[in-house]
Amino acid sequence: MPLETRHLCNGLIRRSIELRALYSHAAEQVSEPGLRTVLSEEAQSLEAVIAELQTQMRHHDGVPVTRGGMFGAARQRLDTWLVRGMPRSDDAWIRLLARDEQSLLRAFERVIARLSAGDMAATLHRQLPRLQSIHLDMHSLAKAAGR
Template structure:
């Protein structure tokens, strides 16, 4: 059992799971039905990633927590408040999720580059995460344009 790899996988798993919950929360708060559908679809994409990470942790002999992290719960609460207080909750949700997605993507890219034990897994999951990030970046650019 490689404890370092399991710890890294658990961090990725927690972050992806927290972000999935963040997408679901934002989807429940936006008014635009199309945006709600996009956020729900992105949450489903992250659910697949979470499932793959769980299987990898289990395959390596690690245990899985089913609770959201404290930081994830705090991010979700702050995001909900920001969206409620924003002049346009839809735009606020897009901006918040794009930043969360950017952090998750950077985390996966760092693992792919710096952790030989997990590089193959990270590289396999990165295309899906990059596609979600591209979608979010496109939405953010639409706000500015």
């Protein structure tokens, strides 16, 4: 696997891990039980994306990342601190996650455009519908929250 492909895919895995952690954390923080369930399910969907990408990297003799970066952890703490101070924190979590989900989806699309046709590009393409589904869910929630 070329170094650039490995770097790009590991970047996507790292961002996905960080967003999954944020979904899980938000699920613990929100007050609405139904929203907790939805956010937990979205975290599980991201877990499936991460596992598939890591498996494909290993299949091609790449070494996938297994955790987020320090920047992601610091950003999660900052986001938590900011959201805690807001009067409608469930809505704030939804808006934050919708924004981050859109950013991840766009990152996948950019990496797919940069990769030449091959197994990793095909793997990323297979994950797009799952990410688009998560994105639509969060967009709908954000719209309902008055985004």
